[in-house]
Amino acid sequence: MQERNNYTEVEDFLSDESFRTWVRSEEDYEHWEEWALENPRRAKLVEQARLWLLAMNVPETTLSSADIQSALESTLVKITKKEATINKINSPVQKLWRNYWLSGAAAVLLFGLLLNWFYKDDFVSENSIVTYKELIHDNGEGLVEQTNNSDKSQIITLSDGSSVLLKPNSKLSYPKIFVGNERKVYLSGEGFFEISKNPKKPFFVFANEIVTRVVGTSFRIKAYSDQPNVEVLVRTGKVTVRSNELISNFGKKEEEVVLLPNQALRFVRQEFTFNKITDITQDESLAHSVGNIEQLSFEFTDIPVAQIFKTIEQAYLVKIDFPHSKLKDCHLTTSLSDQPLPEKLKIICKSLGNNTSYEMNGNQVIITSNGCE
Incomplete structure (x- = not known):
């Protein structure tokens, strides 16, 4: 079972009897499918070996290294002859075979072209991403995972006062309490982050291939x-x-891009490239994806408290219960543009007076107050 962790070449898999049994009969006694899913960086190599085996139609016998090489060469000859009939290959097989791995890669690619499904974009994307599961597995801290399986965004408050609006079909893993000189969280899906300021303790969001x-x-x-x-x-x-x-x-060089307000970055998985967008209004996809929380203004000048609460409800998709009769004549002038949700609520309550407080329970906010002072 442990030996397979050292497999780095196609023939390593082809030499393994349990692998051949799994591919040919789908009897997965050694849990190959589970192992491949747990090792996504090897998944493409596993798929290549599987396709080689199916293409060679190797009988269930003990294979020697010579048998494997002979079978691979035979398969390559078949592919080359097939391509030659449609004038796609002009060079002889002998030239390709001078470099075994070059020929192997070429054969797999040609095999995929003939079948018209091996190298589909969705397959490449699936196997070239860095997964959320890998990231949290490499983290040594005890993490809390929040999953949003609902059809509405959920608000998450972190121990440092930062808030995350987690979109449907998304996950966030984070420590109960941030320790050390860094704050790290892990995202799969989509989230809007408002980070509590702490210059001595930078905040990192790990999201598949990128770190913010x-x-x-x-x-x-x-x-x-x-x-x-x-x-x-x-x-x-x-x-x-x-x-x-x-x-x-x-084999990809680490890149770093600086983004300012109303700028964006798009990481293209297929090409491993970073595309910086300096004006999001000029990008149709980004312009249409901007939500309420990114559009609404949190600059208030002599605005009724009820209206401020309504703006917060629209932005964060939360429900705020407050004593309407006691706060109906209260107005505030304040700036809440660069504050996480908990800090926004603290500022409002403090502005109303010492007798006002709030409590959050998921997407429900309860304001307790005797009125503004």
Whole structure:
């Protein structure tokens, strides 16, 4: 079972009797499918070996290294002859076979072209991403995972006062309490972040292939594993975005991009490229994806408290219960543009007087007050 963890070449898999049994009979006694899913960076190699085996139609016998090489060469000859009939290959097989791995890669690619499904975009995307599961597995801290399986966004408050508006079909893992000199969370899906300022303790969001670093700001990250791109859009402040160190394992150089308000970055998985958008209004996809929380103004000048609460409800998709009769004549002038939701509520309550407080329970906010002073 442990030996397979050292497999790095196609013939390693082809030499394994349990692998051949799994491919040919679908009897998975050694849990190959589970192992491949737990090791996504090897999944493409597993798929290549599976396709080789199916293409060669190797009988169930003990294979020697010579048998494997002979079968691979035979398969390559078949592919080459097939391509030659449609004038797609002009070079002889002998030239390709001078470099075994070059020929192997070419054969797999040609085999995929003939079948018209091996290298579909969705397959490449699925196997080239850095997964959320890998990221949290590599984290040594005890993490809390919040999953939004509903059809509405959910608000999450972190121990440092930061807030995250987690969209449907999304997950966020984070420590109960941030310790050390860094704050790290892990996202799969989409979330809008408002980070409590702490210059001595930068905040990092790990989202598949990218890492976003901030001190105190608001931004949105969209990183669904089944979509072709990962996007970061900044509302306030400044963030830096770089590629995850796991991408370096694929031979990709780590990049870093600085984003300012109303700027965005799109990481294209297919090409491993970073595209910076300096004006989101000029990008049709981004312009249509901007939500209430990114559009509404939190600058209030002599505005009724009830109207301020309504704006917060629209932005965060929460329900705020407050004593209408006691606060009906209360007006506030305040700036809440660059504050997480808990800090916004604290400022409002403090402005109303010492007899006003709030309590949050999920997406429900309860304001207790005797009226404004």
